[in-house]
Amino acid sequence: VVDSLVLVAAADPLEKKKTLSMGLFSKSPSKTPKDQVNEWCSRIRKEGYGLDRQIRAIQREEEKVKRSLKEAAKKGDQDVCRVLAKEIVQSRKAISRIYTSKAHLNSVQSQMKAQLGVVGDHCWAAGHGTSHGT
Numbered sequence: 001v002v003d004s005l006v007l008v009a010a011a012d013p014l015e016k017k018k019t020l021s022m023g024l025f026s027k028s029p030s031k032t033p034k035d036q037v038n039e040w041c042s043r044i045r046k047e048g049y050g051l052d053r054q055i056r057a058i059q060r061e062e063e064k065v066k067r068s069l070k071e072a073a074k075k076g077d078q079d080v081c082r083v084l085a086k087e088i089v090q091s092r093k094a095i096s097r098i099y100t101s102k103a104h105l106n107s108v109q110s111q112m113k114a115q116l117g118v119v120g121d122h123c124w125a126a127g128h129g130t131s132h133g134t
Contacts (some may be wrong), residue, residue: 065087
């Protein structure tokens, strides 16, 4: 009976270590807040690059429409000119909305980094007893 208690007691710290290293709902170890923020910032940066690609594509299309508009104006076709001008206005509004979205992404990214700084300071202070090593 004593031998079995010793084995259970010896195995217990290992079990605690395994459960601490496991994530909340998965077997993978949980990431530190810094790692999570870095991963999220990377994803946000990639989304920003995607938005830049969309903006460039819209601008290329706008240049094509401008050329068509000039040709239609030379021919004196007012109906076509009106439609193409509306298309240019819509493309500029779309670009404006994309820039707004990109600004929101950058704002979220900077807020996450700021929160990481606050959380990091508190974690460091809790681990060392003082804030910023003083």
